[in-house]
Amino acid sequence: MRARSNPPNRFEAQAREFLDSPPPVGLRLYEEETHEILSHNESPDLPFRWSLNPDRGCFHACAYCYARPTHEYWGFGSGTDFESNIVVKVNAPTRLRETFMKPSWRGEIIAFSGNTDCYQPVEASYRVTRACLEVCAEFRNPVGLITKAALIARDIDVLQQLQRDAWVRVFFSIPFADNETARKVEPQDPSFTSRLEAMRRLSDAGIPTGVSVAPVIPGLNDDDMPDILARAREAGATQATYILLRLTGSVESVFLERMQAAFPDRVRKITHRLQEVRGGSLTETRFFKRHHGEGTYWKMVEQLFTAGCRKAGFPVEREEPTPNTFRRPLSEQTRLF
Numbered sequence: 001m002r003a004r005s006n007p008p009n010r011f012e013a014q015a016r017e018f019l020d021s022p023p024p025v026g027l028r029l030y031e032e033e034t035h036e037i038l039s040h041n042e043s044p045d046l047p048f049r050w051s052l053n054p055d056r057g058c059f060h061a062c063a064y065c066y067a068r069p070t071h072e073y074w075g076f077g078s079g080t081d082f083e084s085n086i087v088v089k090v091n092a093p094t095r096l097r098e099t100f101m102k103p104s105w106r107g108e109i110i111a112f113s114g115n116t117d118c119y120q121p122v123e124a125s126y127r128v129t130r131a132c133l134e135v136c137a138e139f140r141n142p143v144g145l146i147t148k149a150a151l152i153a154r155d156i157d158v159l160q161q162l163q164r165d166a167w168v169r170v171f172f173s174i175p176f177a178d179n180e181t182a183r184k185v186e187p188q189d190p191s192f193t194s195r196l197e198a199m200r201r202l203s204d205a206g207i208p209t210g211v212s213v214a215p216v217i218p219g220l221n222d223d224d225m226p227d228i229l230a231r232a233r234e235a236g237a238t239q240a241t242y243i244l245l246r247l248t249g250s251v252e253s254v255f256l257e258r259m260q261a262a263f264p265d266r267v268r269k270i271t272h273r274l275q276e277v278r279g280g281s282l283t284e285t286r287f288f289k290r291h292h293g294e295g296t297y298w299k300m301v302e303q304l305f306t307a308g309c310r311k312a313g314f315p316v317e318r319e320e321p322t323p324n325t326f327r328r329p330l331s332e333q334t335r336l337f
Contacts, residue, residue: 005257006077007250025080027059029122030087037095037132039114045287048144051114052096054128056087058116060148062186063258064215067115069249078250079257083188086122093131100139100328107326109142109167119149133158140325142167146212148174150190150198159207166325171210171241172199174232175217177224184262185217196235203236210239213305217245218273218293219266222301226308233312240314242305243291244298245274247283273297 002025039051057071061083068078076085089095099105112118118129136143137158145152145168152159152170162168172195176182179191190198203209211232216222229240247255259267274282277293284290293301 002080004080006079006081007253009072009075009077010250011072012075025084028085030085031090032056032087033091034089034095037089037092038099038110041111041114043287045291048109048111048114050108051111052092052118052132053113053115054089054092054118054126054132055116055120055122056089057082057085059083059086059120059122059188060117060186061188063255063262064185064217064245064247064251065116066246066248066251068251068254070115072250079254086120088122088126088128090126090128092128093135096132096135100135100141100326105326107139107141107324109144109322110136112143112145113147117147117149118145119147119151121151123149124151124154130155130158133162137161137165138329140166140327142322142325144169144171146171146173148172148186148189148195150194153198153201156202156205156207159202160205163207167322169208169210169239170202171212171239172196172232172237173212173214174228175213175215175224176221177227177231181221185220185258196231199232199237200235208239209235209237210241211237212241212243214241214243215245216242216301217270218277218297218301219270220263222304225301225304226311229305229308229312229314233314238315239317240305240309240312244277244293246290247274248285252282277301 004023004025037052039053041049041051056074058065058067068082071078071082076082112129123129133143133155143162159168159170174192174195176185176192179193182189182192199209211228213225213228232240259270263270271282277295277298278284279294292298
């Protein structure tokens with residue numbers, strides 16, 4: 001059990017310090033009746049306008065998670081609170097159905113896990129993500145998914161229906177090629193091998209899959225790219241992408257604290273490399289620059305990724321528009337005519 005540790009919450013006027021050792025972290029689940037389930041994305045450098053997040057907070061506890069500061073809006077901390085206080089939007093399927101029934105909804109792609117992983121462990125019992133996918137399948141609405149969890153293989157039947165009647169793509173986030181290193185950075189994530197096995201199962205079932213080497217942490221996992229790409233291709237992935245680490249807001253202090261504890265002999269190299277590709281800073285917030293780096297070292301990373309894709313045999317795919325498959329189901333009364 002990790003001891004409780006959170007950076008100061010920028011939305012709270014007061015902070016609490018422990019005179020003795022901080023208490024251990026225990027998992028707490030909260031159920032929320034949300035008013036809206038789709039988040040509207042206005043970032044011009046992201047390929048979608050709408051995202052769906054069934055939960056707030058994420059049990060996976062990835063040290064680098066860019067969603068950590070969003071937990072501060074709700075009075076939680078972005079450190080251990082983020083991974084131990086999980087809010088489940090239990091009425092998400094109902095709200096999604098209501099959205100689809102509005103005349104203003106035209107059937108745009110919905111990205112699942114735009115913020116936190118929609119297949120974290122609470123999904124095994126709450127099944128909110130599955131219910132939302134079933135609504136999308138019923139209305140034939142296109143879906144994009146990104147996850148680290150092998151649990152997604154449970155829903156192969158719904159994903160096959162989406163692939164047959166609408167459009168679906170599933171990306172697996174895999175930043176590390178060995179489980180030992182991954183466990184230090186993403187302590188509660190499924191293993192590298194279990195993610196590959198889930199990818200293989202989806203691919204064999206006819207569901208298009210891809211791999212996201214994200215985040216790239218210079219000085220820590222950039223050398224893992226060729227192995228990740230090769231093994232993902234063997235597991236059936238047909239697309240690959242990568243994103244440079246972002247340390248926005250309180251993510252920086254959480255990440256550096258945990259890297260110091262996990263890699264005391266490498267943390268200086270990591271920060272130096274990150275500053276090298278970020279023009280002297282540890283992060284970048286400008287659109288179209290925040291996901292990639294600059295300079296000689298970053299060009300080497302880009303070349304490593306390109307060569308890895310070529311060697312692994314990833315096909316060169318042309319960007320095609322998402323098909324307009326959205327349909328509202330006919331009511332029983334309508335079917336009479």
